[in-house]
Amino acid sequence: MLEQSSHPRSLKAKDSVLCATTELLMEGGLPAATVDAISARSGVSKATIYKHWPCRTAIAAEAFGKQMAAAIPLPDKGNAVDDLTEQVRWVSAFYAGPQGAVFAQLLAACVTDPAASPYFREYFLDARRAAITSLWQRALDRGEVDPAISAETATDALFGPLIFRLLTGHAALTPEEADKISSACLRGLLAS
Amino acid sequence: MLEQSSHPRSLKAKDSVLCATTELLMEGGLPAATVDAISARSGVSKATIYKHWPCRTAIAAEAFGKQMAAAIPLPDKGNAVDDLTEQVRWVSAFYAGPQGAVFAQLLAACVTDPAASPYFREYFLDARRAAITSLWQRALDRGEVDPAISAETATDALFGPLIFRLLTGHAALTPEEADKISSACLRGLLAS
Amino acid sequence: MLEQSSHPRSLKAKDSVLCATTELLMEGGLPAATVDAISARSGVSKATIYKHWPCRTAIAAEAFGKQMAAAIPLPDKGNAVDDLTEQVRWVSAFYAGPQGAVFAQLLAACVTDPAASPYFREYFLDARRAAITSLWQRALDRGEVDPAISAETATDALFGPLIFRLLTGHAALTPEEADKISSACLRGLLAS
Amino acid sequence: MLEQSSHPRSLKAKDSVLCATTELLMEGGLPAATVDAISARSGVSKATIYKHWPCRTAIAAEAFGKQMAAAIPLPDKGNAVDDLTEQVRWVSAFYAGPQGAVFAQLLAACVTDPAASPYFREYFLDARRAAITSLWQRALDRGEVDPAISAETATDALFGPLIFRLLTGHAALTPEEADKISSACLRGLLAS
DNA sequence: GAGTAACCGAGACGGTACGTCCTGTCTTGGA
DNA sequence: TCCAAGACAGGACGTACCGTCTCGGTTACTC
Numbered sequence: 001m002l003e004q005s006s007h008p009r010s011l012k013a014k015d016s017v018l019c020a021t022t023e024l025l026m027e028g029g030l031p032a033a034t035v036d037a038i039s040a041r042s043g044v045s046k047a048t049i050y051k052h053w054p055c056r057t058a059i060a061a062e063a064f065g066k067q068m069a070a071a072i073p074l075p076d077k078g079n080a081v082d083d084l085t086e087q088v089r090w091v092s093a094f095y096a097g098p099q100g101a102v103f104a105q106l107l108a109a110c111v112t113d114p115a116a117s118p119y120f121r122e123y124f125l126d127a128r129r130a131a132i133t134s135l136w137q138r139a140l141d142r143g144e145v146d147p148a149i150s151a152e153t154a155t156d157a158l159f160g161p162l163i164f165r166l167l168t169g170h171a172a173l174t175p176e177e178a179d180k181i182s183s184a185c186l187r188g189l190l191a192s
Numbered sequence: 193m194l195e196q197s198s199h200p201r202s203l204k205a206k207d208s209v210l211c212a213t214t215e216l217l218m219e220g221g222l223p224a225a226t227v228d229a230i231s232a233r234s235g236v237s238k239a240t241i242y243k244h245w246p247c248r249t250a251i252a253a254e255a256f257g258k259q260m261a262a263a264i265p266l267p268d269k270g271n272a273v274d275d276l277t278e279q280v281r282w283v284s285a286f287y288a289g290p291q292g293a294v295f296a297q298l299l300a301a302c303v304t305d306p307a308a309s310p311y312f313r314e315y316f317l318d319a320r321r322a323a324i325t326s327l328w329q330r331a332l333d334r335g336e337v338d339p340a341i342s343a344e345t346a347t348d349a350l351f352g353p354l355i356f357r358l359l360t361g362h363a364a365l366t367p368e369e370a371d372k373i374s375s376a377c378l379r380g381l382l383a384s
Numbered sequence: 385m386l387e388q389s390s391h392p393r394s395l396k397a398k399d400s401v402l403c404a405t406t407e408l409l410m411e412g413g414l415p416a417a418t419v420d421a422i423s424a425r426s427g428v429s430k431a432t433i434y435k436h437w438p439c440r441t442a443i444a445a446e447a448f449g450k451q452m453a454a455a456i457p458l459p460d461k462g463n464a465v466d467d468l469t470e471q472v473r474w475v476s477a478f479y480a481g482p483q484g485a486v487f488a489q490l491l492a493a494c495v496t497d498p499a500a501s502p503y504f505r506e507y508f509l510d511a512r513r514a515a516i517t518s519l520w521q522r523a524l525d526r527g528e529v530d531p532a533i534s535a536e537t538a539t540d541a542l543f544g545p546l547i548f549r550l551l552t553g554h555a556a557l558t559p560e561e562a563d564k565i566s567s568a569c570l571r572g573l574l575a576s
Numbered sequence: 577m578l579e580q581s582s583h584p585r586s587l588k589a590k591d592s593v594l595c596a597t598t599e600l601l602m603e604g605g606l607p608a609a610t611v612d613a614i615s616a617r618s619g620v621s622k623a624t625i626y627k628h629w630p631c632r633t634a635i636a637a638e639a640f641g642k643q644m645a646a647a648i649p650l651p652d653k654g655n656a657v658d659d660l661t662e663q664v665r666w667v668s669a670f671y672a673g674p675q676g677a678v679f680a681q682l683l684a685a686c687v688t689d690p691a692a693s694p695y696f697r698e699y700f701l702d703a704r705r706a707a708i709t710s711l712w713q714r715a716l717d718r719g720e721v722d723p724a725i726s727a728e729t730a731t732d733a734l735f736g737p738l739i740f741r742l743l744t745g746h747a748a749l750t751p752e753e754a755d756k757i758s759s760a761c762l763r764g765l766l767a768s
Numbered sequence: 769g770a771g772t773a774a775c776c777g778a779g780a781c782g783g784t785a786c787g788t789c790c791t792g793t794c795t796t797g798g799a
Numbered sequence: 800t801c802c803a804a805g806a807c808a809g810g811a812c813g814t815a816c817c818g819t820c821t822c823g824g825t826t827a828c829t830c
Contacts, residue, residue: 013802031304034790036805045803050792107359108300112223117361125360149376152363153353157376161345161352163359167299168317169309171344184341184349185377202780226811237782242813394806415688418785429808434787491743492684496607501745509744533760536747537737541760544737545729551683551739552701553693555728568725568733569761589776610816612779621777626818 065123080139257315272331449507464523633692641699656715
């Protein structure tokens with residue numbers, strides 16, 4: 001009761017909106033999450049919606065990101081190679097699944113809708129990046145990975161290829177492909 | 193892939209459209225390349241435009257792709273590391289430049305507009321992929337790279353991270369960053 | 385028939401549209417009353433226009449009908465023959481004038497555009513028919529006309545020929561011709 | 577052989593066009609008789625079609641008029657009242673039938689398409705008017721009708737009301753209604 | 769019987785209007 | 800005071816049809 005907003009209705013409205021948006025995203029992807037549709041399903045008026053978010057992509061990013069937050073677990077198999085390989089496998093499976101399409105749509109929409117980018121980053125990328133950073137730090141502590149490479153760079157190296165494939169659809173995101181990518185990145189492309 | 197009509201007018205119309213689209217893309221990015229705007233500037237009617245392309249994104253992909261085709265040269269520095277590093281540097285510079293934004297918009301639009309994907313692939317990705325494949329083959333012949341890794345996978349590994357950054361904007365695409373990525377991928381993420 | 389919206393803006397928009405449409409009809413007839421043109425001149429968006437009317441012909445019918453409502457007066461010369469003759473003369477003069485062409489275009493358009501028919505009837509024909517019915521009743525009361533003939537039939541008999549001529553243009557609509565028609569209808573075609 | 581065009585192909589083309597147009601009119605009314613549709617079905621190119629007719633309405637008028645030419649017989653019941661009543665009944669039945677709608681569409685289209693009017697008059701109205709003129713002359717000879725009224729005026733008086741109803745749809749065109757109109761016109765509207 | 773000219777099918781094209789859709793702002797009246 | 804309800808301007812979409820034009824092959828007259 002203490003920490004809630006002075007206007008509890010705001011909170012209820014936000015929740016309704018996010019909930020309705022999630023449903024719409026599940027049913028028809030980002031194109032279905034029209035502001036009008038969100039308003040109609042949530043019972044929250046458009047004016048109120050635009051008081052809380054700058055554009056519809058932002059709503060979708062927050063709604064989808066919050067829901068996905070716990071979807072991908074942090075593995076701990078005892079060594080960096082297995083952990084990172086596992087993580088790449090998880091993420092690629094997520095991308096390949098039905099929600100991968102929504103993720104791609106959101107990512108794409110943020111290019112057009114700059115106002116939504118912070119939301120996408122906050123509710124989506126940051127969580128993932130934090131997870132990897134944690135994995136990476138563990139691996140660093142164990143001396144398993146190259147200390148000259150930042151977690152940032154490692155994240156890009158491991159997940160960039162997956163996102164590339166997801167967006168262009170030039171190749172499938174099967175577990176085998178995911179393994180090829182993670183092993184290539186981990187061991188390096190050069191001949192030893 | 194494109195059928196050449198028996199009527200030479202077709203060719204003139206297509207050229208006008210592509211030319212106008214390129215101009216519009218330069219001036220205002222993908223959002224400016226409205227079908228109406230393309231029609232108005234090219235003098236080609238909308239009906240005709242829609243006879244040649246399935247949607248506006250396809251036009252933009254073809255126009256932009258054709259123009260970019262020769263923009264990125266194939267380096268030949270005598271060894272794989274330098275060649276691939278150079279290529280990554282070129283591509284990231286391109287992405288970081290003004291046309292990188294248009295590229296990102298196109299890539300994003302293809303997610304929404306599946307009909308445009310083939311055009312984007314044909315006029316954009318394939319050229320790049322072919323270039324890398326050629327570099328990769330040269331490196332393979334010299335025994336400089338891991339023969340267990342396909343050119344496909346290598347391409348994803350090297351350019352996926354750049355595209356990831358371009359789209360999410362979570363980090364700059366400076367030459368230094370590009371070098372970090374290429375070196376990380378080339379040498380591998382693991383400690384040696 | 386028209387629901388008045390709780391939002392007064394609706395009324396303003398409708399007024400603007402009808403006003404702009406009337407102007408366009410005067411300037412270039414029905415072909416000039418494009419939905420785009422109406423939208424541009426009235427400052428009302430196409431979407432809003434299509435919320436109020438089913439098709440452009442309906443707008444034109446309402447606009448033109450409302451304006452014409454009071455254009456033709458109800459004569460009262462003391463006897464049926466003079467009243468009806470006068471009315472036919474008025475109407476034929478109206479048809480022969482510049483607005484007759486618009487009337488014909490509207491009537492014709494309603495054939496193609498069934499959705500517009502109710503509008504044309506409500507805002508155009510009904511007013512005329514009511515006027516004749518009133519005249520006819522007066523004449524009936526005075527015993528001047530055949531009580532076996534309904535006002536409906538009389539209206540058709542008196543104005544049908546004018547409309548026939550207006551549409552096919554097979555003969556002029558001069559006052560003399562109007563008199564010939566009204567006298568023929570009134571006295572009957574048969575020899576006495 | 578002597579009087580045929582120097583290029584018999586023209587004749588075949590005209591025939592094909594008229595035939596195809598008639599079919600289309602039967603199937604979907606005037607809206608279905610698109611120039612493209614006529615061209616496709618007849619196998620005659622659009623360029624050739626436009627060599628023979630000024631606009632599509634003209635084609636439809638000629639096609640439909642030729643086909644309808646003999647559809648309405650000239651009655652001869654021995655006296656004017658019966659002949660004219662019968663004729664009005666026939667015509668109203670025709671208007672009320674499926675082809676009446678096409679007739680109305682054609683009549684309406686000629687308002688918009690002035691170039692088609694001569695075709696409509698030649699292939700449609702003239703035949704009807706000639707029939708009535710012949711009936712009227714016979715009645716005049718027998719002294720059955722008012723010699724001060726021209727066949728022209730009589731035609732307008734008798735058929736104008738039917739066309740008025742056909743176009744506006746404000747009342748049905750049942751045989752009973754047709755009889756009411758013809759008797760009203762024939763006997764006059766005034767009380768005797 | 770070959771040459772030549774008119775003609776024709778096929779259909780691409782510019783133009784114009786259509787009616788739909790969605791966004792983000794703004795207004796109103798009720799809670 | 801705050802909000803749902805939803806009207807609204809703006810602007811792009813993709814479609815349809817018109818009447819014109821261009822092309823290359825065919826036909827039917829001419830020599």
